[in-house]
Amino acid sequence: MDSSACIDALRQHAPPLLRWGGAVARKLRQFNIALTGKQSGNANTDALTLADLSVQELVVAGLRDADLVLRECRIEAEESNGDLAAFREDGPLVIALDPIDGTKQFRDRTGDGYAVMLHLRNRETVLYSLVYAPEMGPHGTWTEAVGDEVRCGADDWSRPAAAQVASLTPLRTGDRKPTTNIYLIGFQQRDVACAQAVTRAGLQGFPPDAMPGSIYPLMATGEFGGSLIHSPNIYDFPVALHLARVLGGDAVWVHDRRPVHFGETWLDDRADMLRLPGIVACAIDPAVLNILCDVAKDWNPVRYAE
Numbered sequence: 001m002d003s004s005a006c007i008d009a010l011r012q013h014a015p016p017l018l019r020w021g022g023a024v025a026r027k028l029r030q031f032n033i034a035l036t037g038k039q040s041g042n043a044n045t046d047a048l049t050l051a052d053l054s055v056q057e058l059v060v061a062g063l064r065d066a067d068l069v070l071r072e073c074r075i076e077a078e079e080s081n082g083d084l085a086a087f088r089e090d091g092p093l094v095i096a097l098d099p100i101d102g103t104k105q106f107r108d109r110t111g112d113g114y115a116v117m118l119h120l121r122n123r124e125t126v127l128y129s130l131v132y133a134p135e136m137g138p139h140g141t142w143t144e145a146v147g148d149e150v151r152c153g154a155d156d157w158s159r160p161a162a163a164q165v166a167s168l169t170p171l172r173t174g175d176r177k178p179t180t181n182i183y184l185i186g187f188q189q190r191d192v193a194c195a196q197a198v199t200r201a202g203l204q205g206f207p208p209d210a211m212p213g214s215i216y217p218l219m220a221t222g223e224f225g226g227s228l229i230h231s232p233n234i235y236d237f238p239v240a241l242h243l244a245r246v247l248g249g250d251a252v253w254v255h256d257r258r259p260v261h262f263g264e265t266w267l268d269d270r271a272d273m274l275r276l277p278g279i280v281a282c283a284i285d286p287a288v289l290n291i292l293c294d295v296a297k298d299w300n301p302v303r304y305a306e
Contacts (some may be wrong), residue, residue: 006070013067014063018130019140021132022140024136025055041156046133049100051297053079053081055099055116057082068204072091073087074090074093076094092122096235101266114133122262124262128240129145130143131143131216133213137154141217143220144168149171149246150246171247176284178202181203182204182224182298187230201291219284225285226288226289229282232280237276249285250283254296254299264276268303
């Protein structure tokens with residue numbers, strides 16, 4: 001299957017879909033739209049709103065109707081709604097979608113670091129990523145990774161979405177300032193303690209409640225150097241992997257330092273989502289990646305202790 005045709009179609013059609021999804025999310029956030037359903041025991045994982053379902057319905061339908069080549073991909077979406085049956089059940093290419101990344105912060109109105117996002121990947125790596133943070137800045141902020149380029153910048157509603165993303169100047173790795181800021185999530189009740197362990201190792205660990213915004217634009221612009229995540233899901237984390245690899249770093253399993261691929265996943269029945277196994281370190285700077293692996297190499301690789 002020709003991945004370049006899928007990438008071209010996504011670069012043309014995904015930006016307006018994510019911009020529309022962001023507009024829906026901004027409007028729905030004004031109301032009490034919390035839902036129940038997920039029961040993993042972790043507040044960040046279990047947060048669910050009507051906006052998650054509404055945005056996913058819109059984006060899935062838009063991808064279905066945008067270009068027939070996109071229907072030749074499998075689709076993996078964090079929620080179960082939308083015309084998912086319109087896409088292939090198997091095949092080498094996957095479009096993964098997270099309709100509201102950062103749902104707890106979105107629902108509780110504790111910050112504006114939520115995002116609408118998707119990516120295209122094969123078994124080995126990520127080929128295209130697009131993230132729209134609707135309330136980061138006056139009109140939202142884009143982050144795109146494709147080929148050897150990363151773009152990140154403000155949206156401009158006076159221009160078509162795809163044209164605005166394409167107009168953003170690619171970020172150069174040499175322009176980035178060294179940073180030790182690392183995002184940690186997925187360690188259940190130990191997120192804060194694990195962040196403190198990373199800080200003691202000479203970096204600066206940030207648990208979810210301390211994050212100043214969405215990790216993806218923060219990684220792209222150099223404010224964060226990466227992440228340390230227990231059993232990351234396959235809907236949002238792969239974008240961080242993509243950014244790290246384009247900018248000169250990597251994402252690896254901490255226990256053996258193998259580069260992450262997507263041939264090893266497991267179904268988390270509690271959260272109803274697919275995950276990578278074990279603990280994954282992701283960083284743009286190889287030296288930081290080594291520190292993260294050293295810190296976490298002996299931590300419990302099982303997500304749920306009981």
